[in-house]
Amino acid sequence: MNAIRIIRSSDSVAVDRLVSVDRDGAPSIERRVAEIVSRVRRAGDRALLGYARRFDKLRRPLELTPREMREGAQQASVSVRRALGEAADHIRTVSRRQVPKGFRVTTAPGVLVEQRVIPLDRVGCYVPGGRYALPSSLLMTAIPAQVAGVADVMVACPRPEPIVLAAAIEAGVTRLFQMGGAHAIAAMAYGTETVPQVDKIVGPGNRYVAAAKALVSRDCGIDFYAGPTEIVIVSDKGPANFIAADLIAQAEHDVEARAIFITSNRGLARDVAAEVMRQMPADGPARQSVAAHGGIIVTRNETESIALANRIAPEHLVCASERIARGVRCAGAIFIGQHTAQVAGDYAIGSNHVLPTRGAARFRGGLSAADFVRVTSVQRVTARGLAGLAPTVVTLARAEGLAAHAATIEVRVK
DSSP, X not given: OOOOOEEETTOHHHHHHHHOOOOSOOHHHHHHHHHHHHHHHHHTHHHHHHHHHHHSOOOSOSEEOHHHHHHHHTTSOHHHHHHHHHHHXXXXXXXXXXXXXXXXXXXXXXXXXXXXXXXXXXXXXXXXXXXXXXXXXXXHHHHHHHHHTOSEEEEEOSSOOHHHHHHHHHHTOSEEEOOXXXXXHHHHHHOOSSSOOOSEEEOOOOHHHHHHHHHHTTTSEESOOOOSOEEEEEOSSOOHHHHHHHHHHHHTTOTTOEEEEXXXXXXXHHHHHHHHHHHOOSSSHHHHHHHHHEEEEEOSSHHHHHHHHHHHOOSEEEESSHHHHHHOOOOSEEEESTTOOHHHHHHTSSSOOOOOOTTGGGTOOOOOGGGGEEEEEEEEEOHHHHHHXXXXXXXXXXXXXXXXXXXXXXXXXX
């Protein structure tokens, strides 16, 4: 395997190649996904079951019964179930603080505005079932929904292993369907005879899942478009073996994952590169990911390092100091200090690991309990209140040329 690349920040072409994101989807994937979504939307269960048998190798009923979920969960080891419980407790603790609060405020005499926070009725949590079983993704999607007050928390997972079922029981999942890919997204977005329509779909997935979520988002809420995972580490001090381990851990997810180290310390850059080579597993996606999408950028100073991190707006930012963390405004999640391992955030710190990728951290953060509620404004105006508002409303309505708008106020206050 080629060594991880070391690039000087002055080499703008090489830096651009490493940090830029291809924002154009693969047309062939998008066409195939559009066909799948359209067929499931039109034909319902008939199309869904056909795709599930073909792609997910489904050989049993689409939905697991509550009893099957409980019995399957019991096959997970006691230590795994205990770990899931502890992780779930931490996620709940953070999620409870994320739910928006309702309020009432008087903006003028006789004019009352209320903010009402209403949970979504039903959500669908997508849990991948490919190379690895990911019970952590189930906890990160289902628990915030449950905390927000969602009554029906569904899960779609093509191959739910016992540890995934144990996570489903821990998270209070109400229904679990053995389906994956674009057909699962379509079923949850539009509903079939077996799968009820949801208000929102959340959770990570492959390119087909991401493309399907983007396609159905005009009709069904989604969290965000999620591409391959990414980590950016900004530090001018070691330990080099910690930094290398973090890069490899993130690269382990996917051959398309991005793992980038930014530093103004040339010696540390060389040490980290050597550690990456030493720690790299003999096989698996990490080798391909680091070779194709990994790199070390040597900058002139810390200020330049921070500017480059903001430009990337990474899913995960690991940094050496509070000073760097304050400077980076655009990141899905920030991990400060050598003991705040990003992987700990994947499982047990309590913050959410469903995070924006592909630079989307410029305009939003990670999944939270706030994503599972509707924030509705309610207004109440008395006769006195309307009389006080009338001059302002009528003046502005007439200034916009909307005479009927003005008249609906004037007819009330005459």
